[in-house]
Amino acid sequence: MKTILTTGSNGLLGQKITEKVLQERRVNLIATAKGINRYPVKKGYVYEEIDILDVERVREVIEKYKPDALIHTAAMTNVDTCEVNRESCLQLNVSAVGTLLAICEEKNIRLIHLSTDFVFDGQNGPYREEDAVNPVSYYGKSKVLAEELIKNSKTNYVILRTILVYGISNDMSRSNIVLWAKGALQKASPINVVNDQWRMPTLAEDLAEACLLAVEKDVRGIYHISGKDYMSIADLVRKVAEYWKLDDSFINEVSSASLNQPAKRPAKTGFVLDKAIKDLGYNPHSFEEGLLILDQQMNKTN
Template sequence: MKLLITGASGLYGSKLAETALGRQYQVYAVHNQHSAAHGVPVQLDITEKAKVEKEISEIKPDAVVHAASMTNVDECDLSRELAWKINVEGTRNVAQAAEASKAFFLYISTDYVFDGEKGRYKETDLPSPINYYAYTKLKAEESVKGALINYCIARPSVIYGATTAAGKINFALWILNKLKNKEEIKVFVDQYNSPTLNTSLVDMTLEVLERRLTGVYHLSGASRISRYDFALSLAKTFGLDEALLVPARMKELSFPAKRPKDSSLNTAKAQRTLKSKPLKIEQAVEKLKTEMTQLHI
């Protein structure tokens, strides 16, 4: 299969590119400011519609995974025009070009489309974003639905993995680094989500592509857990000092953008449908440890 991945320099996209190459896919790795380590690199700014059309029509992929996004939640609130351009117009550009090439399309959205008042959200629950990042991701979902016939929208939650990507650290690595350096860290006890190991998300999304599953899927970890308990699980599994984790409440710190209190996802549909199941937190953190050992981290 010829697969084009946007966001291929990122935390999820780089792992997808690496794994798909290992499964003999032909991989075209769209990146912008950072380099893509796996696949045929395609330097492209997705906000440039004509260039997006040209590249995709020349490559003629069988499938497109669109993971490129402005992902910094606070930056999206502060630079709204740019967030709209990348997340909404960029998605529309990639989706329309994929449709013109008759490629299957998988859009990576987010748990943040929900307001976080209820938690354990199902695919049928009504999104109601409370920050600008989430608003643009929801609008992008709508433009995917408008542009394509064969599409899947996948919603992960707090993606983490063994390595840094696109010049950024992820939540799990940040916690592990702080604990290894014996530094205290404040972690929220009242913010819940469904942390998603990048390699597990890759397995689930490759199955979606191979089986051409359409519609909306919550492809996250299977556990609803607070940031604090997630950090505790990391400390326990990696044999680090739990006492360095200081319980904190969301109201103690202020950010430019509001965060949902409980954006955890109900993964029953994925559990029912996929052979690659969403992982419980204990399984996922053990898998992370194995992956880090294999990489000598």
């Protein structure tokens, strides 16, 4: 059985990978993150506390467990924070990747790296893996820089680009669009939602499955991983309202420009998933199926 090490295991995707491994026992898992372990189940895997910027600690843990593969989910993903705090963004999204790459090259460890649809400018979506990147935000630029580092290395790598990940996990430090919309509409709070950005939202469970498939399959290169449904952000939020029978009159559709956000967003992304379906056996849920899964998970915890 292969040993994998995950970074960012306290995040939504990190927790879903832990959950999948515990359910299916496909690999031995070393989960790592900053701070204490926030996943509720503590048995069946190993947890190590790591600050991804602490090079000596990162090396120490990797050398201790000698993983076959490393799934790198830790990153600074708040697009506006990245725009404003570029130095931190560069450290977390590029320098940390350089550290991991050097160790993976040296130890012959397979690297599964998470990237984003924000590497594209949003003028010609949905995108294929070989389409030219042209980021419009600093976050997107940092992820392109990381991709270039990886592609120019000798490491056996898979880059998984994804879009607008949603889901529910234990003790979440950050919300996501589905939970934000549901929470606001339940409180009857008016919300501004953009109607000029188009995406293919990704269920966190589907992305976790893709990460494990990338470890298992003998593939290399870039793969696009998202949900199968293409919709505007406004339509997405309306689907959330419809599913949970919430009043959609509190949804105020606005243009991206009216929000005056520090970072620009690509207008229309979305992915062509053919390569991931063919090479990895990737099979994502529909958005409605994803909402049903979230609903069932919420009912279990209530």
